[in-house]
Amino acid sequence: MEDYIKLANVIFPNITKTIDDLEKEYPSRNLPANAEVTRFAPSPTGFLHTGSLFTVLVAKKVADQSKGVFYTRLEDTDTKREVEGSGEELLEQLKIFNVAPNEGYLGNHEEGIYGPYKQSLRADIYKVVIKDLLMRGRAYPCFCSQDELKALREEQEKNKVIPGYYGKYAKCRNLTVDEAIKRIENGDPYVIRFKSLGDHENKIEVHDEIRGDLSLSQNDQDIVIYKSDGLPTYHFAHLVDDHFMHTTIVTRGEEWLPSLPIHLELFESMNWKAPKYAHLPVIMKLDNGNKRKLSKRKDSEAAISYFLEDGYPVSAVKEYLYTIANSNYEEWRMEHPDASYDEFTFSFDKMSLDGALFDLEKLRNISKELIGKYSKDEMTEEMKKYTKVYDRNFYELILKDEEYFTKIMDIEKDKPNPRKDYVTYSEVFSKIKFMYEPYYTELMTSSPLPFNPNFDKELIKKILLEFVDTLDLNNDEQTWFSSLKTLANKYGFANNMKEFKKNPTSYIGQVGDVAEMVRISLTSSKQSPNIYYILKILGINEIRRRINFAISLLN
Numbered sequence: 177m178e179d180y181i182k183l184a185n186v187i188f189p190n191i192t193k194t195i196d197d198l199e200k201e202y203p204s205r206n207l208p209a210n211a212e213v214t215r216f217a218p219s220p221t222g223f224l225h226t227g228s229l230f231t232v233l234v235a236k237k238v239a240d241q242s243k244g245v246f247y248t249r250l251e252d253t254d255t256k257r258e259v260e261g262s263g264e265e266l267l268e269q270l271k272i273f274n275v276a277p278n279e280g281y282l283g284n285h286e287e288g289i290y291g292p293y294k295q296s297l298r299a300d301i302y303k304v305v306i307k308d309l310l311m312r313g314r315a316y317p318c319f320c321s322q323d324e325l326k327a328l329r330e331e332q333e334k335n336k337v338i339p340g341y342y343g344k345y346a347k348c349r350n351l352t353v354d355e356a357i358k359r360i361e362n363g364d365p366y367v368i369r370f371k372s373l374g375d376h377e378n379k380i381e382v383h384d385e386i387r388g389d390l391s392l393s394q395n396d397q398d399i400v401i402y403k404s405d406g407l408p409t410y411h412f413a414h415l416v417d418d419h420f421m422h423t424t425i426v427t428r429g430e431e432w433l434p435s436l437p438i439h440l441e442l443f444e445s446m447n448w449k450a451p452k453y454a455h456l457p458v459i460m461k462l463d464n465g466n467k468r469k470l471s472k473r474k475d476s477e478a479a480i481s482y483f484l485e486d487g488y489p490v491s492a493v494k495e496y497l498y499t500i501a502n503s504n505y506e507e508w509r510m511e512h513p514d515a516s517y518d519e520f521t522f523s524f525d526k527m528s529l530d531g532a533l534f535d536l537e538k539l540r541n542i543s544k545e546l547i548g549k550y551s552k553d554e555m556t557e558e559m560k561k562y563t564k565v566y567d568r569n570f571y572e573l574i575l576k577d578e579e580y581f582t583k584i585m586d587i588e589k590d591k592p593n594p595r596k597d598y599v600t601y602s603e604v605f606s607k608i609k610f611m612y613e614p615y616y617t618e619l620m621t622s623s624p625l626p627f628n629p630n631f632d633k634e635l636i637k638k639i640l641l642e643f644v645d646t647l648d649l650n651n652d653e654q655t656w657f658s659s660l661k662t663l664a665n666k667y668g669f670a671n672n673m674k675e676f677k678k679n680p681t682s683y684i685g686q687v688g689d690v691a692e693m694v695r696i697s698l699t700s701s702k703q704s705p706n707i708y709y710i711l712k713i714l715g716i717n718e719i720r721r722r723i724n725f726a727i728s729l730l731n
């Protein structure tokens with residue numbers, strides 16, 4: 177024992193704090209009995225992944241609904257993989273989604289008394305714990321070089337045994353303390369490994385909040401807990417942090433499930449109570465009929481920024497992620513169409529075990545419904561926010577005459593079943609740009625206008641002129657449409673399709689054909705939002721100008 181203490185002091189001569197000191201520094205949280213403490217612990221290695229946002233939603237929900245705490249911690253001990261600035265960006269994105277915590281690493285600063293919340297600033301805390309393990313002979317320095325480890329792996333592969341540093345393969349485990357000290361004093365590079373007492377032939381019973389009781393092989397790997405750069409590995413760092421930050425449930429991706437026995441043995445070695453664990457299903461994608469993981473490299477929808485750039489409302493993305501989080505969510509939504517998703521009670525046992533399938537079509541539907549429900553003013557605000565970041569030209573255009581833009585956003589909003597014109601904000605511009613110059617002129621002149629060739633150009637001109645001359649914008653929609661029918665009848669068009677089909681030889685077309693002539697003249701296209709509303713917004717002068725312009729193009 178004394179030897180171990182000597183070794184621990186050679187490795188960490190300046191670490192004088194003890195575990196007890198840390199326990200006092202980071203006392204238990206003062207929370208109600210069933211309050212859960214959850215966290216989001218990203219590594220600053222890139223963008224916010226869709227799977228990470230999913231994890232955040234779950235973690236935050238579990239904390240909120242139990243009146244607990246949700247905090248963030250930056251896991252930046254893998255300095256080689258770090259992407260400059262990505263920690264701050266991750267936090268920015270959490271803010272956009274309204275799921276940023278009020279404790280922990282918050283990008284440019286931190287809040288809370290359990291910090292620092294950035295692992296690279298916690299090196300001394302980890303050292304105290306590692307020193308404790310060293311003093312008790314549960315950790316040891318390992319001097320094996322990369323080449324030696326590679327040779328070991330090759331030998332294990334050849335002999336078809338489980339790879340890794342364990343049991344008889346854990347060479348440095350058997351070094352005497354004196355030998356180890358000699359090598360350290362000699363300046364030999366080393367890492368520190370955990371000394372496992374497990375045996376992979378034995379099973380341990382573990383409980384996962386989502387998967388229930390599981391029987392897994394005991395850990396026997398002497399994993400690296402402290403790297404030669406002075407920082408711990410994830411396995412060890414998360415353990416120390418979740419203990420001293422008093423996490424009660426670790427919610428993380430299922431890719432960590434196989435390491436659970438390591439983590440549980442580490443907790444046991446410290447005599448600490450392990451938190452509960454919930455390993456969330458990975459988000460999958462159908463690719464040529466096969467299910468596979470959503471891939472950071474291959475799939476644009478793997479990055480949350482994709483949804484923001486494309487202009488999906490934040491609430492639509494969250495709503496969609498709830499549908500994959502809990503199997504009863506959609507039923508709840510149908511029963512509570514107007515409630516906020518914050519009112520939904522999440523439960524781990526309603527989470528599907530299979531990888532949740534990412535369904536873009538479903539998200540698009542949710543988005544379309546949601547955008548359809550926005551009032552004209554909400555829509556204008558959303559569009560301003562979106563275009564300010566992603567489409568500056570359009571943003572300027574909106575600002576030039578906000579009232580005009582709001583009127584466009586109001587098209588058909590007063591109807592009991594308003595048309596759902598937009599799936600995303602990025603679609604809006606292309607659908608309404610005809611309402612603006614120079615886009616109208618550009619659209620009208622960039623390709624031949626799609627007037628129906630069955631009708632004589634002179635007839636079209638005559639109808640258009642008479643249309644504008646007889647137009648009364650004070651009429652309501654129905655009266656307006658009746659007068660359009662009168663005009664159509666005058667030139668030999670049937671009142672509606674049915675009548676035309678019944679007697680095709682008596683008419684040259686039907687009222688829809690006349691409406692189409694007007695539509696093309698005003699918008700350049702056969703498809704547009706409700707023409708009556710467009711007329712009202714454009715006003716008589718602009719209508720006249722556009723009709724005349726269309727006529728000039730017919731020559």
Ligand code: GLU
Binds near residue numbers: 218426427428
């Ligand atoms: N830093 C780990 C990751 O990004 C966190 C896993 C966890 O939540 O414990 O995967």
